[in-house]
Amino acid sequence: MAHNEAISPVVEAAALEALFHQSATGLLILDADLRILRINLIRPVLHEAPPERVMGRRFTDVYDFSAPGEVEAMADGVLASGAPARGRLVGVRPKGAPGPEYLFSVSVSRLESPPGRILGVLVEMLDVTEREKVTDRLRVFGSVRRRVGQTLDVVATCQELVQAVVPDLADIAVVEVVDAVVRGEDAPLSPLGREVPLRRAAIGHSGGEEQIQAHPVGDVRALPFTTPYAQTLADLKPRLVALGPDTPWLAADPPRAEAIRASGAHSLITAPLTLRGTVLGLLSLYRTDQADVYDNGDIILALAVAAHTTLSIDNARRYTREHTIALTVQRHVLPPRPATRTTVETARLCVPSVVGGGGGYDTFALPGARTALVIGEAAGQGIHAATTLGQIRTAIHSLAALDLEPDELLARLNDTAISLVQERAALPPGGPLPLTGSCVYAVYDPLAQTCTIALAGHPPPVIAHPDGRTEIPHLPSGPPLGSAEGPPFAATTIPVADGSVLAFYTAPLLHTAPAPDTLQRVLARPDRPLQDLCDDMLYRLRTDTRQGDVILLLARTHAFPADQVATWHLDQHPKAAATARTHAQNQLAHWGVVEETACTTEMIVSELVTNAVRYGTPPLRLQLIKDCTLTCEVHDANSLAPRLRHAKTVDEGGRGLFIVAQLAQNWGVRYSLDGKTVWAEQIL
Structure with missing residues (x-):
């Protein structure tokens, strides 16, 4: 047959029959009044009714559309203009029928006779329910990956999770974490013991915070044994559970049963938060919307979400553990309170960094009624910085026992630091960071009423005179501790009047203060109690302490009697x-x-x-x-x-x-x- 030869009516009829009986695309032929003339929908549930109950009726009377007015307007527009409409996503279910809504991609074309008379429209309906579900699940998982794990805090990570999955994956989401994990301790092995307490770390629901909750956030209790929650943590297998008024296991947890009934939840997915055979917690997802029903695809998504969240929680747990150890080490390294002698009053302000810095201070007595004042920082963060701080403090005390001048003490301390740097350089990759830091060592002599100060890469102190004048003396600074190169250390002796205040601080204090001269403004009235001065400085700091430990050591000097x-x-x-x-x-x-x-x-x-x-x-x-x-x-x-x-x-x-x-x-x-x-x- 030539390519320009007309197709016979028999072939056209055969092609139409093939389309209606074999095409994967659902077809409806509607007249100009949008009444159904012929129908073929691939979802059986959408055309279970006998033909006589469907033919001749308007299609909006036969099916419930998610946006019926929009669908009718689309069909009327095609009838009027002749321009086809393509690929509109529409939710469809049989008229008045309960159950899930199916998603179709709808296209409409106008039907005309050869003379040009309008006969009606052809509606093509492609079932994209599963495709869109997969797309939505990928979108939800992408959102979880972007939003969960932004912090190194266990509870904050759980809150990020519920915000990422509600309402797209669940109408109500609850995250419960083993209480020991929140404190940074090791997670217990599976199966989880009946008596192990879990902390309700986060809850989210699409209905707002006024919803009834079985237990408040922060509540700590063990899970009832004869429930899917406990069983999920026993065998580490997810569960898809239908909820109803006669669900037997609800009797084991009356508060939770009351909350489920009040919310109208009809289905539940429980997914374990597990890693390498240990149990970190439980994710519970609830559906309250009758149009949304969980299926096996949602279980797979819940497991993927739980796996990503578990890694984030474990990272936060490890950080919490290391941060706790570092703070404990640092607290044992720092003196419980600065030594107060006859000639020196001291007070301090210490704001640890949120990432665990290596700042420290010390005051101790020297022979001849003198007092040593020390403050410094060790590079890095966490336990490595805390142990470095301990090594530096031990070396300072050992060298101070030799009664060295401040510049000579820093020179020998730097030699010790260089030796430790060489030792650490020989460690395998991934070991502690090189030992570097800064330090100021000062000795106040009340008999001569002088203060001798030496610096090692550290900012000089602020001196507040009794008359309210403040100054930052120009002091030569040696290299940071651990540096093999740089100028020699030098000591400067400064006369100090009775009642003066010496303010030693770590560099992060300048980063968190509103202005560089904030400390000098606070010290403009040095006659106030030292702790009041520390508190005044604290109230002026910004909340961001990621630069390092903020430490301020104040010393008011007096002459020896x-x-x-x-x-x-x-x-x-x-x-x-x-x-x-x-x-x-x-x-x-x-x-x-x-x-x-x-x-x-x-x-x-x-x-x-x-x-x-x-x-x-x-x-x-x-x-x-x-x-x-x-x-x-x-x-x-x-x-x-x-x-x-x-x-x-x-x-x-x-x-x-x-x-x-x-x-x-x-x-x-x-x-x-x-x-x-x-x-x-x-x-x-």
């Missing part, structure tokens, strides 16, 4: 020891020191002065300081260090420092530009 210190200049003479003992005896009696301690002190004074006379260089000076401890200091101009010896039985000397070490609580040597000071402390 003049009546609690006594100084004598001694001659370089063999009788100097006897003279020193007499001075000490009189002064200790004036202070009311008990006789036993006074006798010990006289012996210590005698040995130290004798050593200074024999091996030292004039001028000699004896000083007694009565504070929490009784300190004896002997100064001479010779910088050579004395050495503790263990004399032999036949030796006539060499036992002086050994005797001092046995009698005193602590002893040591402090060097200065004009010589050295040998000191010994006793507990009062």
